[in-house]
Amino acid sequence: MSAVDCGEPDTSSDEALQLVDKDPSTLFHDEVRFKCESKYYTLEGDEKYICDASGTWTSVKGQEKLPKCIEVCGKTETDISSFGRILGGKPANMGEIPWQLLTKQPKRGGASLINDRWAITAAHVVDGYEESTLTFFGGLIDGKKAQETDPDVVVMATEKIIIHPDYIKGIPGNERTNYDSDIALIRMSSRVKLGPNVLPICLPEADGGFKEFQHGTVSGWGGTENKDKSRFLLYASVGRHPQMNCEETPLLSINKPMVFTENMFCAGGDGLDSCKGDSGGPLFLPKLGSGNKDNRGPYHLRGIVSWGSLCELGKESKKGYYTKVENYLDWIKMTIEREEQG
Known part of the structure; x- marks a missing residue:
């Protein structure tokens, strides 16, 4: 009987989603971890997935759907100086x-x-x-x-x-x-x-x-x-x-x-x-x-x-x-x- 192999997770639908380990082992019981490409995204969902007996990557919470990278919105990195009322822009x-x-x-x-x-x-x-x-x-x-x-x-x-x-x-x-x-x-x-x-x-x-x-x-x-x-x-x-x-x-x-x-x-x-x-x-x-x-x-x-x-x-x-x-x-x-x- 051949070993269960989940294959590398397919992250093609989310370009910002990445594997922490670029070349992971993908056999039964192996783990993979996910991250987002930069600090301008936040990971929505579980970070860690395990290859189960059916050859499917499943999160520790039982999710088969991979996590998503969601854009961080409405934040700036610039220190904005405080000022009073603006006249004229x-x-x-x-x-x-x-x-x-x-x-x-x-x-x-x-x-x-x-x-x-x-x-x-x-x-x-x-x-x-x-x-x-x-x-x-x-x-x-x-x-x-x-x-x-x-x-x-x-x-x-x-x-x-x-x-x-x-x-x-x-x-x-x-x-x-x-x-x-x-x-x-x-x-x-x-x-x-x-x-x-x-x-x-x-x-x-x-x-x-x-x-x-x-x-x-x-x-x-x-x-x-x-x-x-x-x-x-x-x-x-x-x-x-x-x-x-x-x-x-x-x-x-x-x-x-x-x-x-x-x-x-x-x-x-x-x-x-x-x-x-x-x-x-x-x-x-x-x-x-x-x-x-x-x-x-x-x-x-x-x-x-x-x-x-x-x-x-x-x-x-x-x-x-x-x-x-x-x-x-x-x-x-x-x-x-x-x-x-x-």
């Missing part, structure tokens, strides 16, 4: 907002990395380009370095762009009055190599965790006061307005008020809003620099820069409007699961 340091992505063509916009394969942006940034391959850049604060030839920048090509089905597509920006469901998911063509300057942000809990008058941080290379794009990544503190204030929307033209829905919130103040942000970029909590270095995050993506910024509507606008991410958690999770299984 503040340049970010490398690694302070490692989930921030930038695209320049065919439209300029931002996005947020949410795991090592997926990012999230505003639907209007990618509307009309679902069949195109777009390029996103990460791991940078200098927007001029956003080119495929720069060795220091992480370049990501899109494989699939999925716009929320409730978003009304195909309306030119200067005619659009309804940005409801302004959210899209982007699957990159290959796994993003995580590091200190490229890390995902956490999705929020569905808990209404961003309260009225609470402050969050918005970031991007968006227009500064004179409407120019900033060369360097900026971030600013913005306070959430009461819903009643948000319902008083600006007019696109004399007869066309902008639509406000329960899938949006608005924030700003002090003449400051997501003019600092790029469309599609993040609004996140806790506010950057709000705690000591032992209390850095985890940061959660609460909003996506959508419409109504100072840059578009002039100095009289004190409100930027954001897609409320927590309203789309089921869609995000179901879409990613469906695509990954498919």
